[in-house]
Amino acid sequence: MAVVQGIKEKVHLPIYDCLRVKPEEQLGKEERSNTWKFFVDVQGKTKLETNLQAASLLPHYNTFEARAMRVVISDLPPKYPDEGEPIELEEMEVYDDAEPPVLQNETATVTLSIARAMELLQEARESDEGEAEIDADDEDVELSAANANASTVVLPLKDLESALEDSKEGPPLEQIRPNDGAGTLVGKVVYNTVTSLYVGEKVMIEMPTWFFPGGAGPYSETGKFTTHGEPSPISTFKFAEPIYIDKxxxxxxxxxIPDSDVLKEIQRIYGPLFIWVVLDGFMTRDVQ
Known part of the structure; x- marks a missing residue:
């Protein structure tokens, strides 16, 4: 459509950009730096991730009046890889198939992928004994000595957790023990990061990320998931005066992420994970 010369329109059109971690991948693979930049790298992203067409610039000759800023963090169930560096549990107890089972003299070394270790961890949590069981003839099991009576290898909950924590490719504690006293990923990011808005290389605002509630996403007072603030646009941070971005x-x-130890923990997070930054306000553009 042709542009109508000399006439502009002002529309409510927020702009957003996203840091995305794919399923079965860790955040450290996507972003190695301690500073995540938004609205800078927009190439190859979908509409779910950004609505910008050019890095750090508004579309065409538009101007933007920012009235609010939000940080929205997803709380999706993580997916873990079947490949990669495995974790190893040594000297696990071996039992026969008698009733009740009899402890054998041999022990077992169990080598697991991250995905299978997390599945067994869930089994151990759900069992009354706090243990997961795996067949002695499983391909991931190596017995210390041949034993025809060996039937089951027992993996205690604490040993599975410890092995995952010690592994470089293991998830952070917040994913090993979700909603169980270890905190949440949303809280991990919100309370350990500082968010800054730059316009023309000038800092317009700089505050810890908890200052910018998301105001979006599902919410339940009884559900086992977390959002960054109440999911209402009214409950977001608003600038005292509009911030103008010129053409x-x-x-x-x-x-x-200022703390290096926290950075290492956050980089272990497994996706899918989305962290959006939204600048909410009014776009002034040519009428077509």
Missing amino acids: NQNFRVEME
């Missing part, structure tokens, strides 16, 4: 003016948002 062809660079802008970006940075989310920094």
